[in-house]
Amino acid sequence: MSDFIKSLPSWAGTTFTKKTNSQVPPILDPTKVTLPKPFVAIVTGSSRGIGSGIAKCFAQAGATGLILTARTQGSCAKTEDECRRVSPHPSSLKISTFYGDNGDEAHATAIASLIETEHDGKLNLLVNNAGFLLVDGTAFEKVADINCPNIEAMTQTCYVGRFYMTKHLMPYLLSGAPDKLRAIANISSVGGHVSGPLGYSISCLATNRLSQRVDESYADQGLCCYAVHPGAVWSDGPKEYLPPRMKDFSNDSQDLCGSFLVWLCKERRQWLSGRYVDATWDVEELVQREGEIVEGDKLKMRMVV
Known part of the structure; x- marks a missing residue:
């Protein structure tokens, strides 16, 4: 854990x-x-970094179907090859790739059609990972000095796009036998709790609330929904215009989040559904604190009064 994270x-x-x-x-x-x-999972933003690591971990755990998405045509090829390499049953692993803008509703409806045609309408897990930190260096400035795309593009991709995916893929998650594993993991961040790039912080906070609302709506149908901080990871290294205090932000493995999600989603953990969790947390201690979390209704967004 970096000194910056420890100081929070x-x-x-x-x-x-x-x-x-x-x-x-x-x-x-x-x-x-x-x-x-x-077991079919879709991982958005899976061409590199955290998303690629998530896809690889589910391949290692024996997923039978993976849908990999990214913005740039052909950019998931390396992730696809790696998933086949690490899968215990590569010949029976069906991998589909899809490219487009995660902030476009048509992107979500097209993926829904792909699930229908290439995966027989089966879906167990949606990982809403696609996103980015900022558009330019003004993201860290005072409100009046922020260039508008740092708010507009950020929230469209990192929040509205996740709503689109959740809305249009929900029928496939809910279909099937009552005991089927069905979950949504929304990749959030500690940035939703602390001061940082405004557009990113807003999107993370909204993602946490979206996760809570999905749980309220669909828990009775066996769906679990989690907001997950993936650890501190720079997919392409820290940007040159980051504040000095954040240059030391990242020292976690990009595979940590994927491994945590396999643990989280390998069974139905209703007691954590609708809550914010952190991939760096010790899962043995987390399980020991189940009663405390449920009874205190902890790890949810609310105003303290």
Whole structure:
């Protein structure tokens, strides 16, 4: 954990468990997990970084179907090859790729059609990962000095696009047998709790609330929905215009989030649904605190009065 993360106040949640991880611990090893068959997952923004790591971890755990999305045509090829390489059953792993703008509703409806035609309408897991931190260096300035795309483009991709995907893929998540695993993992960030790039912070906070609302709407149908901080990871290295305090932000493995999500979604964890969780948290301690979390209705967004 970086010094910047350690310096955050307790209500940022980074130290909710006494022990935290920067690398994948043995208990989260996805190769030790066998997912039920079939198990189909879609990972948006999976051409690199955290998204690529998530896709790879579910391949390692035996997913039978993966849908990889990204903005740039052909950019998921490396992730696809890696998923086939690490899968315990590569010949039975169906991988589809789709390219487009995550902030466009037509992108979500086209993916819904792809699920229907290429995966027989089956879907167990939606990972809403596609997003970005900022458009330019004014993202960190005072409100009147922020260039508008840092708000407009950010919220369109990182929040509205996630709503589109959730809305249009929901029928496939809800279909099937009552005991089918069905979940949504919305990649959020500690940035939703602390001061940072305004557009990014707003999107993360909205993502947390979206996750809570989905749980309120569909928990009775067996759907779990989580908002997940993936750890501190720069997909392409820190940008030159980042404030000095954030240059040391990233020192977590890009595979940590994927391994955590395999643990989170390999079974129905209704007690964490609708809540904000952190991939760096120690899962053994987290499980021990289930009663405290449920009884105190912790890890949710609300005003303290």
